Amino acid sequence: MMLMFARLVTLTGSPRKSMPWAMGITEYVNSHSPLSVTCWAGSFGYPIGTVAWTAMVESEAALAAGTGALLADPGYLDLVESAQDLISSPGHDVLREAIYGEPGDPPPIGAVATVTTATAIVDRMGDALGWAVEIAQHVEGVVGSSVGVLTDVFGTMGGIAWIGSQPDVAAADAARAKLNADGDYLKRIAGSKDLFINGSGHISQATRIA
Secondary structure (H helix, E strand, O other): OOEEEEEEEEEOOOHHHHHHHHHHHHHHHHHHOOOOEEEEEEEEOOOOOEEEEEEEEOOHHHHHHHHHHHHOOHHHHHHHHOOOOOEOOOOEEEEEEEEEOOOOOOOOOOOEEEEEEEEEOHHHHHHHHHHHHHHHHHHHHHHOOOEEEEEEOOOOOOEEEEEEEEOOHHHHHHHHHHHHOOHHHHHHHHOOOOOEOOOOOEEEEEEEOO
């Protein structure tokens, strides 16, 4: 079992100050904890100023051990306190379990990730997960890159996420064009009827900055 942890915050003020802080705390965490963290700037589908830190962990216990060490680290706490004027609302933590796709090396800085989420109808969860994996496999065949399928461990029951990445924006454009031109993909999307809560689908995009 692999879990993906993500912490999202919306930073305010000038990017001249907020982005260097976000990258700096990422570097600090990577050098002062066992966690391997990447930092992403939300571009579409997120509030302006959204930053997400993500890490793959083997268990919630491993995550707790890594974050626990940081909460006892004065240097880390100093960095958190230095950003008090940059964060106007509480952040949000997400923990998801990977059910399809082998996590490889993190994508390079500048990579673009597309995150699609939807909430399954709870009594159709098994069927929804089967469809989720099938559509991910189809997309992989069309665009030529991997797509992970994950389920929310906490929060609203039935949450499913599909996450794929491309090395840059141009590659993301090309992948989206291939998918939109694939008639079989559109037919398969129709197969999701009655599996998910109406209106729960959401697509967002982020770029790796550290």
